[in-house]
Amino acid sequence: NAGVMQNPRHLVRRRGQEARLRCSPMKGxxxxxxxxxxxxxxxxxxxxxxxxxxxxxxGMPKERFSAEFPKxxxxxxxxxxxxxGDSAAYFCASSPPGSGRAFEQxxxxxxxxxxx
Amino acid sequence: AQSVTQxxxxxxxxxGALVLLRCNYSSSVPPYLFxxxxxxxxxxxxxxxxxxxxxxxxxxxxxxxxxxxxxTSFHLTKPSAHMSDAAEYFCAVNxxxxxxxxxxxxxxxxxxxxxx
Numbered sequence: 001n002a003g004v005m006q007n008p009r010h011l012v013r014r015r016g017q018e019a020r021l022r023c024s025p026m027k028g029x030x031x032x033x034x035x036x037x038x039x040x041x042x043x044x045x046x047x048x049x050x051x052x053x054x055x056x057x058x059g060m061p062k063e064r065f066s067a068e069f070p071k072x073x074x075x076x077x078x079x080x081x082x083x084x085g086d087s088a089a090y091f092c093a094s095s096p097p098g099s100g101r102a103f104e105q106x107x108x109x110x111x112x113x114x115x116x
Numbered sequence: 117a118q119s120v121t122q123x124x125x126x127x128x129x130x131x132g133a134l135v136l137l138r139c140n141y142s143s144s145v146p147p148y149l150f151x152x153x154x155x156x157x158x159x160x161x162x163x164x165x166x167x168x169x170x171x172x173x174x175x176x177x178x179x180x181x182x183x184x185x186x187x188t189s190f191h192l193t194k195p196s197a198h199m200s201d202a203a204e205y206f207c208a209v210n211x212x213x214x215x216x217x218x219x220x221x222x223x224x225x226x227x228x229x230x231x232x
Binding site: 004006031033035041042043044045048055056058059091093095103104105106107108109110112 | 158
């Protein structure tokens with residue numbers, strides 16, 4: 001059973017470019033979460049999505065950041081006009097439906113974004 | 117509101133010695149609590165979780181944690197450290213019945229070094 005997949009694993013962008021990070025949840029999981037880890041810090045919640053719906057985006061910066069989880073295909077975290085402060089590791093997690101294990105979040109390997 | 121404090125950003129133990137990583141939480145509602153481990157350049161792996169059942173929780177790789185409501189603590193222990201335990205460990209809380217349900221709040225992490 002494949003785990004959460006993220007690509008690319010490493011992404012280098014120049015200031016002002018766009019970054020697109022992809023996340024495929026574990027098979028059977030219908031909930032996706034994005035977290036950001038800045039150097040020497042813990043993970044910070046960004047957004048929680050279900051298929052075609054944003055459930056909680058309270059951790060998303062107000063500008064330049066957006067996320068989607070379409071009916072078909074992976075979840076996408078999009079950062080427009082990147083700045084150096086966006087350099088971080090971005091982790092995606094997924095959890096299964098239902099109440100029993102709904103709060104177990106399984107993490108992908110992350111995408112390390114470097115803005116030059 | 118919820119928060120997690122991990123005491124000690126770096127902990128060193130000798131191989132074979134007891135591992136104790138401290139975690140204190142704050143939550144206005146009954147929490148779910150988690151410990152994750154992160155190896156260099158990898159994602160987070162779930163070690164164990166507390167979801168209001170038994171207060172002593174056993175996880176993978178010989179780790180366990182005890183939920184103590186009176187102390188608002190969820191410390192992680194392992195009787196005998198192995199070299200392969202060297203990694204960063206994160207404690208996380210999920211306030212399941214608050215408005216930010218499903219959002220994991222992480223501590224800042226504890227880097228565990230195991231000395232030969």
